[in-house]
Amino acid sequence: MQKRETWGSRGGFIMAAVGSAIGLGNIWRFPYMAYENGGGAFLLPYFVAMLFAGIPFIILEYGLGHRFKGSAPRIFASISRRWEWLGWWQVLVAFVIATYYVVVxxxxxxxxxxxxDLGWGSDPKGFFFGEYLGLTDSPMNLGDIQWTIFTATCVAWAVAFIAVFTGIRGGVERLNKIFMPVLFLLVLVFIGRGIMLPGAVDGLNWLFRPDFSALLDAKVWSDAFGQIFYSISVGFAIMLAYSSYLPDDSDINNNGCMTVFINCGFSMLSGVMIFSVLGYMAGQQGVPISEVAGAGVGLAFVTLPTAVNLMPMPMFFGALFFLALVVAGLSSLISITEAVVSSLIDKLGMSRKKAATLVCAVGFMISCLYTTGGGLYLLDIVDHFINNFGVLLGGLLEIVFIAWFCDLEGMHRYINKMSDFAVGGIWVVCLRIIAPLMLGSMVLMNMYTDLSANYGDYSTTAVVMFGWLVLLGILALSWVFPCRECAFSNHVAINNNFRKRS
Structure with missing residues (x-):
């Protein structure tokens, strides 16, 4: 068996873990979620979710990765060969995410x-959906490849390939040590200039003005827990893989808390960055902020370019914002790719170079679908089903399996032994009760919604083909991979005492 790599330093691991957790969703999803769910009042359920779900979950994954020294499939196979499929489910979900995330x-x-040169012109909406994306009339009509998008996709995959090809220390750690300081610097510079714009304070008031009546709405709490689960990269193989490269004497609890706190702090900074600009934009156009606030792709590629056009030094603001998006996205893409590559290395005994080449080559070929005129539709459908079912189900099953069918108390003792400070019995309660209840309710709510009506008013054919069948394909493949004799069979035999005896 190949000797497993380790991170060069604790700081390098934290930078990489934070780089994985901080992604495009922090910049364009958190501010809108806070705005829609009570403003400043949303921070209360958000912090509750962070303390009672996010931190316990990430500590669990750091503990599992550190103890079993493997990728997600290897970890679950080490506990019980019957559960190896869950690791492959998470890895395949991560791989599908990589294939469309790279296009964004x-x-x-x-x-x-x-x-x-403000190349989006005076009509950013028309430019983005028309000239740039070449958007067709439906997901069943892919249209032509948009070559500017295709070329940039090649570049993004090349960066991810170089990072994972050159190894944990030489590639992943080194790039994140550059990416993370640069990302924070870009955002802080943007904020420093943005909050001085006329109307910026009005935007921040809209974001953080508390509406405490929202705390009585169950959806607000569900959204807060959902934002935490989505943003810290748990439940789909990444943190399990990253923590498997930790040295033996690593501080698990401290590392977990630092990762979550830095991630959530960056989300706050993103809220200030986005809403200071939206406040200025609303003031310039003489409309309420509610008419310019948005989320997701529309915020990043339509609303913000429109705002940039109105700002002093527009090229400066535009370059800062989109460079921040690029850096945040690349750091997350590298982590997703590494989770898949490490699984192939563990399972097949492949060299890192061969595994990285295979994953990036296959991923690139699939990504080409998203560079077509119908790519945005495909991305929207696949992303919806992967996030609402792939990620959430993977996380739910992982927590239920480890917390209820394995020696969670033993893991509790292990992580406290490895850490400078101990987590108490509330950690066990969070993993056995709070996190499963919230994840389970979110999965059931999503299932009810998507079975009641087609997502996004897409045709049944499109929803079935690019939504439900993608999930079924992942499930089928997750059962196929464990059928092959694995390179970690001996490791499985050594570590399966973690499973509870009936």
């Missing part, structure tokens, strides 16, 4: 270059 990074790369 490509959009940001193109827009970064366009920001130097």
């Amino acid at each position: 990074i490509a959009w940001a790369m193109d827009y970064f270059l366009m920001s130097f």
Whole structure:
């Protein structure tokens, strides 16, 4: 068996873990979620979710990765060969995410270059959906490849390939030590200039003005827990893989808390960055902020370019914003790719170079679908089903399996032994009761919604083909991979005492 790599330093691991957790969703999802769910009042359920779900879950994954020294499939196979499929479910979910996430990074790369001459013109909405994306009339009509997007996608995959090809210390750690300080610097510079714009304070008031009546709405609490689960990269193989490279004497609890706190702090900074600009934009156009606030792709590639057009030094603001998107996206893409690569290395005994080449090559070929005129539709459908079912189900099953059918108390003792400070019995309660209840309710609510009506008013054919069948394909493949004799069979035999005896 190949000797497993380790991180060069604790700081390098934290930078990489934070780089995985901080992604595009922190910049364009958190601010809108806070705005929609009570403003400042949303921070209460958000912090509750962080303390009672996010931190316990990430500590669990750090503990599992550190103890079993393997990728997600290897860890679950080490506990019980019957549960290896769950590791592959999480890995395949991560791989599917990588295939479309890279295309959004490509959009940001193109827009970064366009920001130097405001290439989106005076009608950012028309430009984005028309000239840039070449959007067709339905997901069943892919249209032509958009070559600027295709080229940028090649570049994004090349960066991810170089990072994982050159190893944990030489590639992943080294790049994140550059990416994370640069990302924070970009955002802080943007904020420093943005909050001085006329109307910026009005935007921040809209974001953080508390509406405490929202705390009585169950959806607000569900959204807060959902934001935490989505943003810290747990439940789909990444943190399990990253923590498996930790040295033996690593501080698990401290590392977990630092990762979550830095991630959530960056989300707050993103809220200030986005809503200071939206406040200025609303003031310039003489409309309420509710008419310009948005989320997701529309916020990043339509609303913000429109705001940039109105701002002093527009090329400066545009370049800062889209470079921040590129850096945040690339750091997350590297972590997703590493989770898949490490699984192939563990399972098949492949060299890192061969595994990285295979994953990036296959991923790139699939990504080409998203660079077509119908790519945005495909991305929207696949992302919806992967996040609402792939990620949440993977996390739910992992927590239920480890907390209820394995020696969670033994893991509790293990992580406290390895840490400078101990987590108490509330950690066990969070993993056995609070996190499963919230994840379970979210999965059931999503299931009811998507079985009641087609997502996004897409045709039944499109929803079945690019939503439900993608999930079924992942499930089928997750059962196929464990059928092959694995390179970690001996490791399985050594570690399966973690499973509870009936």
